[in-house]
Ligand SMILES: Nc1ncnc2c1ncn2[C@@H]1O[C@H](COP(=O)(O)OP(=O)(O)OP(=O)(O)O)[C@@H](O)[C@H]1O
């Protein structure tokens with residue numbers, strides 16, 4: 001389903017993530033339940049506006065009936081009775097009725113659009129806040145591009161259903177009833193002929209709308225895949241360029257666009273056929289009416305004024321019939337969009353506070369913030385290999401503890417569990433003696449600052465990005481944090497200083513600068529526990545020194561767990577845990593571990609050789 005070729009591993013991971021039970025979606029509700037929920041949660045609150053709109057709607061429909069009926073007195077008074085006085089009154093009456101109808105039609109449309117836009121805004125707000133509260137595992141399953149298309153496309157369908165669908169259905173239906181009443185009043189037998197043809201019109205409409213619904217659903221799915229391909233191509237732009245995949249990406253996008261076009265065109269054809277085909281049925285009705293009316297008149301049963309009013313009503317009725325055939329599809333499309341939206345809103349996070357959760361209490365630094373892992377086992381996916389197997393760690397308060405080990409050993413997984421991004425399968429994790437599953441998520445995370453391998457910066461100002469550490473920080477505190485993180489220097493040199501905006505993905509800053517901003521963010525958070533996933537990307541000697549100094553200041557007086565990729569950075573750690581394939585291989589201080597001659601000693605020798613190699617290369621380069 002992706003634009004780029006994927007490894008079978010990734011494909012397997014994706015399939016596994018869709019196992020039943022991992023998705024906690026609400027079961028599909030029926031249309032009635034959807035409408036009730038829309039009314040209760042989103043439209044009910046705006047009942048006064050809706051009441052005005054309904055009044056406008058009824059007036060509009062009524063005025064259409066009056067307009068048709070006016071043809072009766074007009075023909076009788078002016079043409080049959082030659083009443084000169086009516087020459088002014090009847091045209092004035094027509095103008096009055098038309099003006100009133102225009103005003104109420106405007107009011108109704110305006111109010112309905114107003115309500116619909118507010119409903120859409122509310123729905124989007126609910127969608128966003130429910131999605132962002134999901135746990136990491138569920139969020140990993142969602143593709144941003146598809147979510148965006150749901151946000152925009154489904155919301156548009158819903159708006160259409162409210163402004164045109166639900167309201168339109170009501171209005172056109174009432175109009176039709178009023179016009180039918182006029183027709184029956186003028187000549188019930190004639191009216192009967194038109195009514196007989198109604199089932200035919202209904203049948204045509206239904207066939208068309210079924211095909212429209214099918215192809216528009218497929219079109220909407222393809223819109224999702226297209227926006228997914230687009231966001232993927234943009235997110236991976238550096239890889240696209242580096243591997244010259246432009247033509248490949250363009251080709252993939254082209255086939256998606258062609259696929260989408262196919263369904264959209266099919267929907268367009270069905271939509272375009274809706275009006276002409278009902279018109280055709282309407283034409284049949286007109287022909288039958290004229291034939292029967294002529295017959296009635298020849299036998300003296302129908303006066304010309306009645307015929308005019310009847311024909312007027314019938315012609316006016318064509319529009320509602322036409323619209324109804326379109327509105328039916330709009331409403332059903334809107335309802336299925338609402339169903340998808342509600343399913344999204346109802347997705348429950350897999351990880352949440354226990355009913356009796358209490359806030360985590362951490363003692364003041366440097367005595368607070370001890371962490372103990374007791375026989376912790378964890379597997380990401382049911383049938384996968386264990387990422388952690390019976391791990392026990394003891395991380396004393398206020399100390400620096402390092403996690404080292406080969407790639408895939410489970411180091412980052414320990415961070416994921418500490419932050420409760422995932423819940424462990426076996427064992428317990430305690431912070432200052434409190435089981436992390438018994439405390440609130442918010443208090444747990446408030447006591448932990450995380451600095452990741454690839455610091456993520458939002459497309460906001462630098463000051464805003466640092467302030468994410470603590471939302472209520474003052475400018476002075478932000479600057480102080482930046483200074484401590486050795487970031488104040490380069491920030492002040494930027495043309496707009498702390499108010500400079502970071503582009504999407506923070507591309508305008510170097511790796512070392514981004515890291516220092518992330519460190520400043522953690523400084524500001526001032527949490528007793530610090531989790532550091534050290535950057536693997538090599539920095540130049542100067543930025544590395546600056547980042548290291550900043551980190552040294554940050555870790556002071558805090559319980560620090562650092563994932564070290566280069567062992568030279570953890571020589572001073574109070575304790576080093578060596579992980580291998582989810583198991584605890586050995587632990588001790590640097591000196592103890594080197595003396596043991598185990599995995600750590602091997603990794604260290606390897607690291608050392610690499611560093612000396614780099615040093616030698618640098619010296620050679622300097623000489624040459
Ligand atoms: N979100 C995930 N879903 C499924 N499996 C995962 C996920 N994240 C990690 N794993 C698997 O769990 C194991 C441990 O991964 P982890 O990220 O903890 O390794 P690591 O020690 O941090 O490695 P590195 O040094 O490369 O960052 C690996 O086998 C990995 O494939």
Ligand SMILES: [Mg+2]
Nearest residue numbers: 411412413533
């Ligand atoms: Mg990792």
